[in-house]
Amino acid sequence: MKKSIKVLTGSIAFLLIVGILYFANGFLGNPISKMMANNTSTKYIEKNYPNMELEISNAYYSFKSGDYYVQVKSPVSKDTNFSLTISPFGKLIYDSYEYDVVSKYNTLHRIDYSYNTKIKSVFESKNFPYKSDIYFGEIRDKSLNEEDEYFYPDYGLDVEKLELDKDYDINSIGKKAGHIVFYTQDEEVSIKKASEILLNIKDILDKENISFYAIDFTLEKPRDDGIPDEGDISISVEQFLYSDIYMENIEKRIIKAREDLKKYYEIEDSKKLEGLKNQ
Known part of the structure; x- marks a missing residue:
């Protein structure tokens, strides 16, 4: 009987921990996805804007969309700043350069x-x-x-x-x-x-x-x-x-x-x- 109670208590505790982690991930994101977003943004900028001097921010999580965002700006151009949207799996979803910069x-x-x-x-x-x-x-x-x-x-x-x-x-x-x-x-x-x-x-x-x-x-x-x-x-x-x-x-x-x-x-x-x- 005592063993059953311990198993039940352990199971409930495990479910609570899983639930907390689930909700925390929904509101705060997780370090692995953030790392993937940072890596994706660095490689993307190096490949697509090789001749531009750009500064890249750390990725931040939006609980509204569930995606990660990276701000990109030029230290020498006041109008060159845009953002990258990256999925929790590290896939680039959107680059706002055309809209923000090119379209003026x-x-x-x-x-x-x-x-x-x-x-x-x-x-x-x-x-x-x-x-x-x-x-x-x-x-x-x-x-x-x-x-x-x-x-x-x-x-x-x-x-x-x-x-x-x-x-x-x-x-x-x-x-x-x-x-x-x-x-x-x-x-x-x-x-x-x-x-x-x-x-x-x-x-x-x-x-x-x-x-x-x-x-x-x-x-x-x-x-x-x-x-x-x-x-x-x-x-x-x-x-x-x-x-x-x-x-x-x-x-x-x-x-x-x-x-x-x-x-x-x-x-x-x-x-x-x-x-x-x-x-």
């Missing part, structure tokens, strides 16, 4: 980051007169215009024409590809107030030598919980052009842009309903 995504990301940093430095300044909980700047990829020809103006960068590691004039880029999103609150929600704020934002950014092509702007009532009430009035325009922000008749342009945005949402809602009907 990294170059676009670098320019976009610099632009957004400059925009935020203005909006977060203690001297900036408006409070906002949603604000950022981005450099628009021109190819995205094809997604919605009805609403979006044709602007942005031709990413394919960017040059690796080139230093770009952020203000010049902003003039032809800069897009700003800015939400603000005020007790007065009116077309007149929206006009006043837009004109002032443009003036402030001009003085900081930061330009943009279009802005998404929303003016709404202050709220304590961060959630607007259902009946709250707000004024929103999207893709409102920098060239349209000037004093003469600006209120008429804002009213039209607001109506255009409303029509756009109605069309999009209609498309969604039609799609649901056809399912």
Whole structure:
């Protein structure tokens, strides 16, 4: 009897250990697979990029995908960095070099980051007169215009024409590809107030030598919980052009842009309903 209990206890302990190792492997990976991933990445880089000076990180495990990732970068090129995806058995699954480097995504990301940093430095300044909980700047990829020809103006960068590691004039880029999103609150929600704020934002950014092509702007009532009430009035325009922000008749342009945005949402809602009907 005692022997049976010992055998049962040993079996349970063994199963518990196996279970713990199984779950640990699922969340943390295992040293053997990590070693295989490191070896695979080293050999792959030596074979496929023999003439490039590249630094390779240690493989790290992602419990979401179950695969291992290795970061690769050049110490002499700020736009040359990419990743390798490797299976737990040491097989290369994906090399992001073509997408990240060759397609100029990294170059676009670098320019976009610099632009957004400059925009935020203005909006977060203690001297900036408006409070906002949603604000950022981005450099628009021109190819995205094809997604919605009805609403979006044709602007942005031709990413394919960017040059690796080139230093770009952020203000010049902003003039032809800069897009700003800015939400603000005020007790007065009116077309007149929206006009006043837009004109002032443009003036402030001009003085900081930061330009943009279009802005998404929303003016709404202050709220304590961060959630607007259902009946709250707000004024929103999207893709409102920098060239349209000037004093003469600006209120008429804002009213039209607001109506255009409303029509756009109605069309999009209609498309969604039609799609649901056809399912």
